[in-house]
Amino acid sequence: xxxxxxxxxxxxxxxxxxxxxxxxxxxxxxxxxxxxxxxxxxxxxxxxxxxxxxxxxxxxxxxxxxxxxxxxxxxxxxxxxxxxxxxxxxxxxxxxxxxxxxxxxxxxxxxxxxxxxxxxxxxxxxxxxxxxxxxxxxxxxxxxxxx
Amino acid sequence: xxxxxxxxxxxxxxxxxxxxxxxxxxxxxxxxxxxxxxxxxxxxxxxxxxxxxxxxxxxxxxxxxxxxxxxxxxxxxxxxxxxxxxxxxxxxxxxxxxxxxxxxxxxxxxxxxxxxxxxxxxxxxxxxxxxxxxxxxxxxxxxxxxxxxxxxxxxxxxxxxxxxxxxxxxxxxxxxxxxxxxxxxxxxxxxxxxxxxxxxxxxxxxxxxxxxxxxxxxxxxxxxxxxxxxxxxxxxxxxxxxxxxxxxxxxxxxxxxxxxxxxxxxxxxxxxxxxxxxxxxxxxxxxxxxxxxxxxxxxxxxxxxxxxxxxxxxxxxxxxxxxxxxxxxxxxxxxxxxxxxxxxxxxxxxxxxxxxxxxxxxxxxxxxxxxxxxxxxxxxxxxxxxxxxxxxxxxxxxxxxxxxxxxxxxxxxxxxxxxxxxxxxxxxxxxxxxxxxxxxxxxxxxxxxxxxxxxxxxxxxxxxxxxxxxxxxxxxxxxxxxxxxxxxxxxxxxxxxxxxxxx
Numbered sequence: 214x215x216x217x218x219x220x221x222x223x224x225x226x227x228x229x230x231x232x233x234x235x236x237x238x239x240x241x242x243x244x245x246x247x248x249x250x251x252x253x254x255x256x257x258x259x260x261x262x263x264x265x266x267x268x269x270x271x272x273x274x275x276x277x278x279x280x281x282x283x284x285x286x287x288x289x290x291x292x293x294x295x296x297x298x299x300x301x302x303x304x305x306x307x308x309x310x311x312x313x314x315x316x317x318x319x320x321x322x323x324x325x326x327x328x329x330x331x332x333x334x335x336x337x338x339x340x341x342x343x344x345x346x347x348x349x350x351x352x353x354x355x356x357x358x359x360x
Numbered sequence: 361x362x363x364x365x366x367x368x369x370x371x372x373x374x375x376x377x378x379x380x381x382x383x384x385x386x387x388x389x390x391x392x393x394x395x396x397x398x399x400x401x402x403x404x405x406x407x408x409x410x411x412x413x414x415x416x417x418x419x420x421x422x423x424x425x426x427x428x429x430x431x432x433x434x435x436x437x438x439x440x441x442x443x444x445x446x447x448x449x450x451x452x453x454x455x456x457x458x459x460x461x462x463x464x465x466x467x468x469x470x471x472x473x474x475x476x477x478x479x480x481x482x483x484x485x486x487x488x489x490x491x492x493x494x495x496x497x498x499x500x501x502x503x504x505x506x507x508x509x510x511x512x513x514x515x516x517x518x519x520x521x522x523x524x525x526x527x528x529x530x531x532x533x534x535x536x537x538x539x540x541x542x543x544x545x546x547x548x549x550x551x552x553x554x555x556x557x558x559x560x561x562x563x564x565x566x567x568x569x570x571x572x573x574x575x576x577x578x579x580x581x582x583x584x585x586x587x588x589x590x591x592x593x594x595x596x597x598x599x600x601x602x603x604x605x606x607x608x609x610x611x612x613x614x615x616x617x618x619x620x621x622x623x624x625x626x627x628x629x630x631x632x633x634x635x636x637x638x639x640x641x642x643x644x645x646x647x648x649x650x651x652x653x654x655x656x657x658x659x660x661x662x663x664x665x666x667x668x669x670x671x672x673x674x675x676x677x678x679x680x681x682x683x684x685x686x687x688x689x690x691x692x693x694x695x696x697x698x699x700x701x702x703x704x705x706x707x708x709x710x711x712x713x714x715x716x717x718x719x720x721x722x723x724x725x726x727x728x729x730x731x732x733x734x735x736x737x738x739x740x741x742x743x744x745x746x747x748x749x750x751x752x753x754x755x756x757x758x759x760x761x762x763x764x765x766x767x768x769x770x771x772x773x774x775x776x777x778x779x780x781x782x783x784x785x786x787x788x789x790x791x792x793x794x795x796x797x798x799x800x801x802x803x804x805x806x807x808x809x810x811x812x813x814x815x816x817x818x819x820x821x822x823x824x825x826x827x828x829x830x831x832x833x834x835x836x837x838x839x840x841x842x843x844x845x846x847x848x849x850x851x852x853x854x855x856x857x858x859x860x861x862x863x
Contacts, residue, residue: 287382288383290382291379291380291382291383292383294375294378294379295376295379295380295383298372298375298376298379301372302372304426305365307427308427309365309368309423309424309425309426309427310365310368310372310423310425310426311425311426312426312427313426
């Protein structure tokens with residue numbers, strides 16, 4: 214990996230390399246199945262954020278920040294919020310704020326709940342990136358304190 | 361689509377503005393200034409239009425979010441009381457936004473400031489308009505969390521400390537509110553406030569409601585800074601940038617604290633005989649706040665800290681007036697709420713102007729600034745006379761009504777408390793005028809300049825409103841207050857209006 218000195222030992226790094234994708238995938242699964250099973254945008258977003266936090270703990274700050282910089286994180290967070298607002302505004306097409314305008318489909322299908330799944334995705338984006346940004350801010354603060 | 365959709369715009373506009381500013385504010389120069397001015401002006405115009413709409417329909421407007429009918433979905437309710445609060449909030453928020461354009465240039469990151477500012481306005485508009493008790497909690501949290509961050513905006517050690525203290529106290533308040541809501545939900549199986557009120561009249565609730573009432577009294581009491589719960593305010597309000605102190609003292613404690621208390625206690629819990637006990641508690645806490653707040657204020661030498669303690673005392677007047685429970689008392693209380701938002705935000709903006717130009721707000725250091733800052737001096741004289749209750753200004757009329765209502769309801773003791781509070785307020789503002797604006801101009805302040813024009817204009821408008829506010833009690837304008845009073849005294853009529861589909 215980029216810098217072998219940074220982060221934890223080889224064993225942890227190898228295990229992480231194998232699992233981190235699965236963790237993220239699980240987070241995305243939770244987001245997409247928010248209307249079918251327990252979980253949803255918030256819970257899934259937290260799991261996605263944890264996969265990045267995991268990367269940061271194991272490989273060091275620089276490695277994770279190369280994936281998502283602080284600026285990108287804060288921008289994506291705003292995008293997530295605006296997406297959610299946009300989905301809510303879509304409801305005006307059907308007559309009122311938050312109205313579920315998209316066809317509902319067959320119950321228990323993956324794409325079945327109209328705007329709910331879109332809302333879940335935008336919440337997942339906002340929460341995931343937001344939580345990662347908070348963690349990043351804490352790490353940067355801690356490093357500034359040490360210097 | 362009926363005209364009710366305007367209610368949802370009151371939440372959509374500030375929320376959208378907040379995130380658009382946080383996304384583009386960093387890259388486009390002056391974008392955040394334009395965005396915030398457009399959005400707060402739109403909000404002001406829409407809130408006045410809401411008032412117009414309410415007069416035309418002569419009833420309650422109910423907006424069904426997502427098209428779900430009231431007991432099931434979330435609804436937004438515009439009645440006399442919420443319209444009154446909405447207009448108050450948006451007038452002051454617009455003028456404070458105007459003031460902040462120049463004032464906030466001494467801090468770095470203006471886009472972040474306006475993002476949080478917009479979120480706070482969004483939270484307050486939401487609290488006022490929502491008809492769903494859990495939604496109310498969510499909006500209370502949005503406004504509070506934005507305000508925690510804004511108190512720490514200067515990132516000096518004491519500001520961070522004040523913000524931390526405020527965040528802890530605010531979170532404790534939120535927990536009380538949350539537990540109260542959870543218990544009510546468990547008991548009534550509904551979150552819609554109107555439906556809840558209806559169920560509470562039918563179901564035997566004499567054990568639960570007093571307990572929940574105590575939780576809400578503590579929770580919203582902390583948000584409103586009533587006396588036993590006021591300790592955080594004196595740190596948090598002075599530490600924030602002046603425009604935020606004005607928002608916090610002028611609007612936040614009233615919207616989150618007083619409005620929610622009134623809405624829940626008068627429109628939701630209006631079922632049993634325990635009612636008079638709550639009113640007694642309100643009156644006692646109100647009178648206590650008046651006296652304790654003003655005594656703490658009078659010995660302060662930091663201008664903003666002095667003003668912050670006066671907020672405690674003035675909220676006491678509002679709660680005392682509302683707690684009397686008579687139509688006249690409630691009228692006085694709500695009238696004072698409006699007046700206090702105007703003059704207290706003006707006073708905080710004045711303190712910000714003094715800080716901006718002279719670089720200090722310590723009363724022992726300033727002096728004679730009237731000669732170099734005539735506009736600030738003039739407007740602060742207006743505001744000081746309003747808060748002290750000198751006749752032609754708005755503060756006189758509302759205090760007079762409260763004292764009259766006390767006498768009418770037979771609570772002479774509380775009336776005397778209000779009079780004493782008023783006299784002490786007058787003396788402490790004489791101190792402010794003497795030490796800040798009058799007296800000898802010190803050598804180091806000779807070169808002090810008046811603040812920029814946009815700051816002046818917002819202070820002047822607020823001062824004019826202070827003067828004209830006295831006219832609100834006269835009949836052509838009285839409908840604005842009277843409608844609000846009718847909602848509070850109406851009790852169950854709120855529930856019937858909302859469930860009856862808004863007629």
